[in-house]
Amino acid sequence: MLIYTADKRRFVEHVQHNQIEDRILAGMLGAGKGKPSPNEITSWRNSMQYMENVLSASGIPDDAGVAIEYMIPQTSKRVDFILTGRNDDGRDTAVIVELKQWEQVEATEKDAIVRTFVGGKEREVTHPSYQAWSYAALLEDYNETVQTDGIGLHPCAYLHNSVSGAISDARYHEHLERAPAFLKADAEKLARFLGQHVRKGDTNDILYRVEHGRIRPSKSLADHLASLLQGNAEFVMVDDQKLVFESALELSDIAEGHSKQVLIVEGGPGTGKSVVAVNLLGELTRREKVAQYVTRNAAPRAVYEARLTGTMKKSRISNLFRSSGAFHQTDADTFDTLLVDEAHRLNEKSGIFQNLGENQTKEIINAARTAVFFLDEDQRIHWKDTGSREEIERWAQAAGATVHYAELRSQFRCAGSDGYLAWLDQALQIRETANEDLDELDYSVEVVDSPTAMRDRIFALNVHANRARMLAGYCWDWESKKDGQAMDIRFPEHDFAMQWNLDKDGSTWMIQPDSVHQIGCIHTSQGLELDYVGVIIGPDLIVRDGKVITVPEARSKNDASIKGYKKALKEDPDAARAKADRIIKNTYRTLMSRGMKGCLIWSADAETHAYFRALIGQHTPEPQSAPAEAAPADVLPFEKMAPEEVEPFVNALPVVPIKAAAGSFSDLQTVDQNPDAFDWVMPPDFITPQPGMFIAQVVGESMNRRIANGAWCLFRAPGGGTREGKIVLVQHRDINDPDTGASFTIKRYHSEKTADPDTEWRHQRIILKPESSLPGYESIILEEDSASELVVVGEYVAQLEH
Incomplete structure (x- = not known):
């Protein structure tokens, strides 16, 4: 951008x-x-x-x-x-x-x-x-x-x-x-x-x-794992990633002759925790150090091992990737470095019955001279998850280890949009952020009309790279595990029925070529990434009167994520509800941040569905008999200045009434000579008035991804140089703006030029592009003869008020 x-x-x-x-x-x-x-x-x-x-x-x-x-x-x-x-x-x-x-x-x-x-x-x-x-x-x-x-x-x-x-x-x-x-x-x-x-x-x-060039698909860590472990630089580590990488290598060297070292690396979804961890695994191995990649999540380990099959012996693969529960009988300092990904998923005890060892965090620190913990406490999604900064610090101190800290902030998922993750926190009411909407974010978010529409979209998006999947909250029983013909998630009113991820695929479900026909859950997707994700919100998360409410009782009996909730509810109801609330919200935050390019959302609950539609600015169709939407208010959000206070373009800017669908903009050329023809206002503090600037109200939805309908915006007089790629206010006899019916419009400007022996070049055609989230808006194309008659009235600077 x-x-x-x-x-x-x-x-x-x-x-x-x-x-x-x-x-x-x-x-x-x-x-x-x-x-x-x-x-x-x-x-x-x-x-x-x-x-x-x-x-x-x-x-x-x-x-x-x-x-x-x-x-x-x-x-x-x-x-x-x-x-x-x-x-x-x-x-x-x-x-x-x-x-x-x-x-x-x-x-x-x-x-x-x-x-x-x-x-x-x-x-x-x-x-x-x-x-x-x-x-x-x-x-x-x-x-x-x-x-x-x-x-x-x-x-x-x-x-x-x-x-x-x-x-x-x-x-x-x-x-x-x-x-x-x-x-x-x-x-x-x-x-x-x-x-x-x-x-x-x-x-x-x-x-x-x-x-405006085509963006290449983002690399998948799993797809490039073998090459990376062979020493190839598949991923460019930038800024904080490079610093964490070098710091971990240094601590691994220090620990050989000094006390234990612990590095806590905190970072949200898409900040490259797994990329840094696997890069470290490859580099430490090349340096002939004994290192392992550790995670409690079975899905990433299974996917990585599947991708490495055929490139190295199975015994070596097993020696590189281990479960977090594998160290309760390991002698002290057996490993040079253990790289613990998804450390927030660590448990207290290990084993199928949670009866082995004392504490996974303690055992990992004991087993390695250096332990690197990659942590995001907002992805704790299980009742038994104990991984936290405080927990790691406690056991590190008990072991006499020196604790170091680092943070990963660079965003590489969700189209690099920190704003989308902040919006998720706001939408799920995990915490208040400045991102209440998705305007201007280069990440595709859509609330679809039905699960059938979501399924069809995911199928289409999956064709190119097999990197689109549907996920859902674990609110439906897994009946197909015993009956291969049974459908687990059913919405008869939408003619929709699908199964949970098939048992035969297990933790590698995400990468199987036919798995797009099933729906995944948190247990087969956490720690992995897709291009596009479709998320069905279950009845465990609903919205009532604008408040996000979690309903632990709506989870499936097959889901062990909140096993322990009922017992805790009897002992301390408030604490139990608060913990369950965070687990459910964290689950949907994790599911909805698996996509690198976009997320589709649907909820069977009408009020919840409407809540998310409103948040992303989509409009729910009204019945035919509904009254037309009122036009945006034209009340100035700025106080008009008295004539004696006005110093044109020094402390004040003119307000130009372009909202009326008629007339020419010739008056703009006479502002200096006839200032009394305009209202003058004092602009916001961050704007320095300059000759040629003006304020106007924009009407219509054709640019709603950039400019809200009814917004008051700042424009400046067109200057010299290229207008390529700019948002401009233009007038032309052949324009019939769909929102105003006028001969002027606001669009993104693009021109195609051709060589000319007299003037070096001339416009072959001009394309005025809308940027709308709504259908029906098409580019206005002015061919060579009429392109020369286009008048650029102003260049869009910023939206001031709405």
Whole structure:
């Protein structure tokens, strides 16, 4: 996603006129990414001044492209600065610049890790050259356009406040070779580096093509496990992942000559816990250390072992992947390192009857010199789950171990959307978050009309890669286990009947080619991932008057997840209900976060179904006799300023009545000469008024994924340079807007150009694209002759109020 784009000339102007941070901020808000911290806004102001100095002093052409805060697809990572154009050979190129405000930097013994003052304290962080290279590698991995169009990526880092030579320490030679780092005194060197790769302007819309390029399917850990264990770099570890990886390796070395070491790594779904754990397993094994991957969940172990069958002996596979209950008779320090994935699922005792050993956490710490626990307490989904930070700390202290902490925050599931996981917490009422809706999130969430519709969609989504499945809360008895012809989950009114995952597949159900015809549960899906997941919410979670209520009694008698609830209910009812409530909500949070690309939701309970539809902004069809929905209120959410208070474009902006479906926008050209023709308001604090800006109300649903119906929005006058990929307000005689009937509309702008001997190029056609969650909105296409008559009235900046 592009937050800020311009050509070099406009970028320089924005910096020189002290507008750059406001424009980046407006882009962030317009994309629904929330308001950044004051420190981040200050960093934009400072860093972009340095980049403007470098670009102004270079020979880089004015029509080179500039992008700031580009969001890498499928991740939560943002690239600070991209410069695009063509090299001497005419090849499209993009230079990725990682910007740092650090002053002092210290080298460490860890690969690609340095120490500096950041976030209020001295911390270990990834070397900026490694960071820039890893972002380039991610972009190449995920964006098919970069490879198919041969776009050259050239990463580098610019520490414009630093004079520290430690950044160029010989220990980082490999990373500096892949992405050079430039210090405060290296502005001219950076300018030469940029000029070496960008000799000509970006006339091929590189940024637009990258932004709208086809996104490659995300890699599955299970599918690439064998290659990874053979030493191949299948997954690029970025930022916090690389830091955890190197820290674990260091602790494994320290433990050989010192006391036991325990590392607690906390991270939510999709932050790469399993990827880091398996990478560590491969690296420790290559270093001839005795290491094992440990998890209580049978499904991941079974899937990994199935994927490795044929690549190594079964005995070796068994020695690499173990159950958490396998260490109650293990001698102390038998292993160099144990890597405990899904540590929140650890139990107190082991064995089928929970009668072996004393405590799994204690036994794992005892069995290894170094124990690494990957933990997410929001995925505790069983009554007997005891894995927690407090529990690990208690047993580590008893063993005399030194405890270390790390966190994984980079999101690689749910299309890299931290916002979706925050929305889940809000929707399930696990905790309040800032994400009350899914506007602007690049993750597909849909409440389907029936289980039949969900099944059909999942079947269709599964055809390409066998990575779409239906899951459900465990609220239906497993009758098909004894009777292979029985249907477990039935909704006769929808002509729907399916079985739970087949007993013959066991824990490998998720990867079996025909298992799309069954429904999985938490026990066969936790710890694994899909492209798309369809989740049937059972009667154990319902909504009444807007409150999410859990009903433990609605769970199937076959489900052992809350076995112990009835006994606990007699002893301490409040505590028992609170624990069951968290288990059920955690279960659905886990199920609904298995998809890397999207989630479909359905509930048989009408009120629950309506609750989720409302949360994602879908509209439940009304009966034909229902009155039409009222038009959005046109009451100004801003106080009108008295004429004597108004200083046009200094403390006030005009409100332009574009909602009326008539007239021309010629009046906009006379605002300066005739300010009395408009109402003037004081904009919000985060907006700095500038000539040409105006506020207007947007009507209709054609852009509801970006702009709500009835929203008051900020626009700016169209400037020079490309409009490619921007949301624009336009007018044309051939436009008949479906929402207003007017000759103007607000859409995403895309143009296709052709060479012209007189003007170098001309518009072959212009496409105005809607971005709506509702059907019926189609692109407006203006062919060559009429494209030239299109008038761009304003560029959308941000939604202010709704």
